[in-house]
Amino acid sequence: MITAAPRHLRASYDVVIVGGGPAGLEAAVAARDNGAAHVLVVDRDQEAGGILLQCIHSGFGLHRFGEELTGPEYAQRVVASTLEHDIDVIADAYVLDIDERRRVKLMTTQAGVSLVEARAVVLAMGARERTRAAIRIPGTRPAGIFTAGLAQRLVNLYGLLPGRRAVILGSGDIGLIMARRLTLEGIEVAGVFEIMPYANGLNRNIVQCLHDFDIPLHLSTTVVEIRGQNRVEGVTVAPLDETLQPRLDRAWDIPCDTLLVSIGLIPENELSQQMRLRFDSATRGPVVSSAMECSRDGIFACGNVVHIHDLVDFVSAEAMVAGRSAGQYVAGTLPRPDNVQLQPGANVAYCVPHTISTEREHTVYLRARKPLDACTLQLTEPDGTPVYARKLRYVFPAEMVNLKLRPAILQNFHGSILRVNIVERATEGE
Amino acid sequence: MLYDVLIIGGGIVGCAIARELTRYRLRVALCEKEREVGFGTTKANSGIIHGGHHAAPGTLKGRLEWAGNQRWDRLAAELGFGFRRVGELTVARSAAEFPTLDKLLHHATVKRIPGVERWEAERIRREEPALSPTVLAAVYAPTTGVVNPYEACYGLAESAVRNGLDLLTGFPVERLHQEDGLWVVLTPTVVLQARFVINAAGIDADRVAASALAGNFDIRPRKGEEYLLDKRLQGLVKRVIFPCPTAVSKGILVIPTFDGTIMVGPTAEEAGDRTDLTTSTPGARAVFDAVRDLVPGISEKDVIAQFAGLRAVATGEDFIIGPTSRRGFINAAGIQSPGLTAAPAIAELVVDVLRDEGLTLVERDDFMPALPRPVHFAALSTMEQIALSLRDPRYRRIVCRCEYVTEGEVLDAIARGAATLDGIKFRTRAGMGRCQGGFCTVRCMELLARSRGMDMASVTKRGRGSWLVYERNGGTLRSSDSAPEDEQERMGGEA
Numbered sequence: 043m044i045t046a047a048p049r050h051l052r053a054s055y056d057v058v059i060v061g062g063g064p065a066g067l068e069a070a071v072a073a074r075d076n077g078a079a080h081v082l083v084v085d086r087d088q089e090a091g092g093i094l095l096q097c098i099h100s101g102f103g104l105h106r107f108g109e110e111l112t113g114p115e116y117a118q119r120v121v122a123s124t125l126e127h128d129i130d131v132i133a134d135a136y137v138l139d140i141d142e143r144r145r146v147k148l149m150t151t152q153a154g155v156s157l158v159e160a161r162a163v164v165l166a167m168g169a170r171e172r173t174r175a176a177i178r179i180p181g182t183r184p185a186g187i188f189t190a191g192l193a194q195r196l197v198n199l200y201g202l203l204p205g206r207r208a209v210i211l212g213s214g215d216i217g218l219i220m221a222r223r224l225t226l227e228g229i230e231v232a233g234v235f236e237i238m239p240y241a242n243g244l245n246r247n248i249v250q251c252l253h254d255f256d257i258p259l260h261l262s263t264t265v266v267e268i269r270g271q272n273r274v275e276g277v278t279v280a281p282l283d284e285t286l287q288p289r290l291d292r293a294w295d296i297p298c299d300t301l302l303v304s305i306g307l308i309p310e311n312e313l314s315q316q317m318r319l320r321f322d323s324a325t326r327g328p329v330v331s332s333a334m335e336c337s338r339d340g341i342f343a344c345g346n347v348v349h350i351h352d353l354v355d356f357v358s359a360e361a362m363v364a365g366r367s368a369g370q371y372v373a374g375t376l377p378r379p380d381n382v383q384l385q386p387g388a389n390v391a392y393c394v395p396h397t398i399s400t401e402r403e404h405t406v407y408l409r410a411r412k413p414l415d416a417c418t419l420q421l422t423e424p425d426g427t428p429v430y431a432r433k434l435r436y437v438f439p440a441e442m443v444n445l446k447l448r449p450a451i452l453q454n455f456h457g458s459i460l461r462v463n464i465v466e467r468a469t470e471g472e
Numbered sequence: 473m474l475y476d477v478l479i480i481g482g483g484i485v486g487c488a489i490a491r492e493l494t495r496y497r498l499r500v501a502l503c504e505k506e507r508e509v510g511f512g513t514t515k516a517n518s519g520i521i522h523g524g525h526h527a528a529p530g531t532l533k534g535r536l537e538w539a540g541n542q543r544w545d546r547l548a549a550e551l552g553f554g555f556r557r558v559g560e561l562t563v564a565r566s567a568a569e570f571p572t573l574d575k576l577l578h579h580a581t582v583k584r585i586p587g588v589e590r591w592e593a594e595r596i597r598r599e600e601p602a603l604s605p606t607v608l609a610a611v612y613a614p615t616t617g618v619v620n621p622y623e624a625c626y627g628l629a630e631s632a633v634r635n636g637l638d639l640l641t642g643f644p645v646e647r648l649h650q651e652d653g654l655w656v657v658l659t660p661t662v663v664l665q666a667r668f669v670i671n672a673a674g675i676d677a678d679r680v681a682a683s684a685l686a687g688n689f690d691i692r693p694r695k696g697e698e699y700l701l702d703k704r705l706q707g708l709v710k711r712v713i714f715p716c717p718t719a720v721s722k723g724i725l726v727i728p729t730f731d732g733t734i735m736v737g738p739t740a741e742e743a744g745d746r747t748d749l750t751t752s753t754p755g756a757r758a759v760f761d762a763v764r765d766l767v768p769g770i771s772e773k774d775v776i777a778q779f780a781g782l783r784a785v786a787t788g789e790d791f792i793i794g795p796t797s798r799r800g801f802i803n804a805a806g807i808q809s810p811g812l813t814a815a816p817a818i819a820e821l822v823v824d825v826l827r828d829e830g831l832t833l834v835e836r837d838d839f840m841p842a843l844p845r846p847v848h849f850a851a852l853s854t855m856e857q858i859a860l861s862l863r864d865p866r867y868r869r870i871v872c873r874c875e876y877v878t879e880g881e882v883l884d885a886i887a888r889g890a891a892t893l894d895g896i897k898f899r900t901r902a903g904m905g906r907c908q909g910g911f912c913t914v915r916c917m918e919l920l921a922r923s924r925g926m927d928m929a930s931v932t933k934r935g936r937g938s939w940l941v942y943e944r945n946g947g948t949l950r951s952s953d954s955a956p957e958d959e960q961e962r963m964g965g966e967a
Contacts, residue, residue: 086870086873134869136869136870136873138857138870138876147854149861149868149869149870150868151865151868151869152868153861153862153868154857154858154860154861154862154865154867154868155854155857155858155860155861155867155868156858157854170906170907170910170911171907171910173776173907173908173910174908175775175776175777175778175908176775176776178751178753178756178772178775178778180750180751180752180753180755180756181750181751182749182750183749183751183779184933184938185932185933185934185938185939185940186940189910191910192909192910192911192913192914195914196914196941200914200928200941201943201944202928202929202941202942202943202944203941203942203943203944204940204941205942227944266753267750271747271749271937272933272934272936272937272938273937273938273939310873312873312874
């Protein structure tokens with residue numbers, strides 16, 4: 043466990059990393075391994091490890107470690123690796139600002155507010171949850187409305203229960219996990235309600251968290267009113283028509299004292315916005331190169347702050363790239379800039395990174411807009427000329443798609459824009 | 473317990489009256505039914521100090537609006553809350569609305585309000601480029617300001633308590649009657665006696681008056697829904713934007729709040745009942761349809777919070793301030809818009825009424841008008857932040873990430889009377905930002921529990937059964953049937 047470090051902080055670091063979750067810690071190790079002598083990780087919580095520490099269920103690490111771990115176990119492995127690499131980690135601390143000269147305004151419990159010089163910075167602040175207001179549920183404003191992650195924190199880290207009978211709005215993974223968690227704590231879960239015609243969480247979570255516990259999942263249904271003066275007394279739910287308008291004639295009331303809202307995550311970019319980085323309106327995170335470098339020199343980013351991942355394993359992979367690049371930046375060994383721009387095309391919500399190089403191998407992460415069966419992931423020139431194609435059994439907005447690209451495919455496209463599409467198999471003319 | 477004056481209701485009006493009365497050698501008490509002051513209509517107020525030219529000169533409202541407006545600079549300086557005269561534009565989008573602009577200009581002339589003038593389209597475009605091109609002309613008033621209404625209310629209450637007010641929160645008045653020339657006021661747990669009673673009970677003022685057998689008016693609560701927008705839109709408009717008003721309301725406004733966040737609303741509709749604080753889909757639609765016509769760049773997507781409040785609209789629409797048929801029972805009722813603006817003037821008027829009714833007023837020479845200014849860490853310069861954090865270790869931890877609120881600010885808010893999560897939120901903004909408490913709720917609960925020596929399960933959102941959590945192992949589950957004593961507090965009364 044890494045808590046607020048008693049050690050003396052240096053006045054300057056090669057790399058300062060904002061956020062001590064899996065992204066930040068993994069990036070720290072990679073930076074150290076790639077030329078950075080002095081690395082500082084700043085974490086705002088009482089101990090480093092990030093949201094993993096409250097994710098006491100298993101299912102983490104299959105890709106990264108080849109075995110199934112709980113959140114705290116995964117965090118512990120990353121923390122241990124950080125400790126072996128002689129990295130300064132300071133918890134219960136906060137980065138208030140980073141100026142143009144990369145001076146980091148830091149708040150710590152030991153020294154108060156101070157300024158630390160950084161030659162490179164990695165942003166790894168993670169994400170926050172969308173709230174009730176983001177979807178404007180009408181009704182009263184009683185106590186008893188929690189985001190799923192807040193409820194998870196209360197139950198798993200504080201031993202406090204949010205209520206006795208809960209309705210869960212949104213079928214995101216945290217909501218699904220919490221449906222099971224609350225049930226195990228003796229709280230009745232009246233149902234999970236999802237506005238879309240398909241679930242938003244991973245399939246394995248639907249099976250293991252809902253089906254195995256007989257918790258009903260209502261698709262194309264949403265909460266249309268919250269009732270209760272002081273504490274939640276009930277909600278009204280209604281199915282939706284094709285235009286996503288609630289059918290109030292078919293609405294029904296559910297008595298409950300708790301509403302958990304699990305309607306997605308938003309990259310936590312307060313700091314990045316203060317720094318005036320370029321943003322992608324689809325990811326709501328900074329625009330990044332294949333080195334995970336942002337629009338400002340020497341500022342890198344990784345993990346949920348760039349785009350929302352569904353598996354921590356992919357966060358780790360991305361963080362290794364960001365950390366390595368930060369180390370190389372400091373050592374002056376950062377490879378030449380990218381020369382190909384990527385654009386999301388048909389049925390692709392976004393792709394990260396936003397640029398790649400014809401000289402290197404890349405993993406591009408992307409998300410589909412709509413579910414499709416038997417489809418093709420293709421890379422085309424803007425006029426539609428195919429560059430590369432790969433068959434996919436299905437795509438699903440909740441599941442990130444990885445696209446591995448080798449220099450051999452890209453070598454003729456120096457200076458080009460390439461588009462990423464996901465198209466139905468029939469339309470590709472096989 | 474015998475008081476000279478007992479005020480019923482701890483909203484902005486009751487608290488302003490309380491503070492004004494503590495300037496004199498009097499024993500004054502204030503009974504508030506909610507867990508903290510300002511938790512009724514005040515907390516949902518739009519936070520506008522009206523320019524002074526809206527209400528007609530012949531009405532009580534019209535007189536007190538401008539008189540009140542002029543008190544706010546000094547009040548803000550003394551009590552340390554934020555207040556800024558940002559100015560306003562009342563805009564006309566058709567020639568048919570020009571007579572309304574003329575009427576406002578006429579009000580300003582009659583009341584001698586400085587700086588109120590008509591702006592034509594070109595000037596409007598230059599000063600407020602985000603306004604709809606359909607705006608043809610406007611009346612500009614430099615006298616309009618913005619304030620956080622709950623901060624003003626807390627400041628007034630705290631100042632009054634420091635000057636000797638006996639503040640009782642969580643004490644609903646159940647009934648009152650006269651006995652040997654004294655008023656006997658019954659709450660669920662204590663009986664209070666007073667020579668004079670001030671009815672500042674907001675939406676319940678008609679019931680309090682009826683209980684005192686002085687009821688000759690009705691309160692018809694008129695609901696207003698407000699929508700707070702993301703900080704992203706900060707600076708979109710610089711002034712408060714009004715459409716031309718109608719008979720029932722000033723219309724849907726675009727308000728650059730004191731904190732810089734833009735708020736839109738309020739709606740105006742008869743409330744279903746006195747507890748109807750619901751926001752609704754039609755309400756949201758009405759607000760955003762209207763706002764799109766004023767400022768096309770605003771959309772529903774930017775909402776970070778929504779809430780509703782009830783205006784205490786009395787029969788006849790005007791304020792009802794003054795003595796009643798029952799000696800010693802004085803109304804300060806029907807205080808709807810511009811009630812916040814007028815509150816300091818209402819308080820002075822009530823003092824005059826008390827004097828006329830025979831209360832001897834002797835000014836104290838030890839009245840302390842000023843309050844220590846609360847720290848607003850995020851607004852300090854880096855050098856100031858470094859100095860403060862070195863001096864005081866409570867300013868070395870961020871509690872609220874969206875608004876950069878420190879532990880020191882939360883602890884200070886608790887020391888000054890915050891007893892609930894909402895109380896902390898309104899005093900510090902912790903939980904008011906875009907994550908709406910997703911991160912800071914647990915930290916605020918911990919700080920509240922620790923400072924007040926209670927367990928986490930006893931922390932509420934806003935008192936009265938708004939419990940948040942219960943403990944896993946054998947902890948008692950608190951709910952709305954908890955004893956009234958748990959939700960009460962008495963402060964002050966010593967000075």
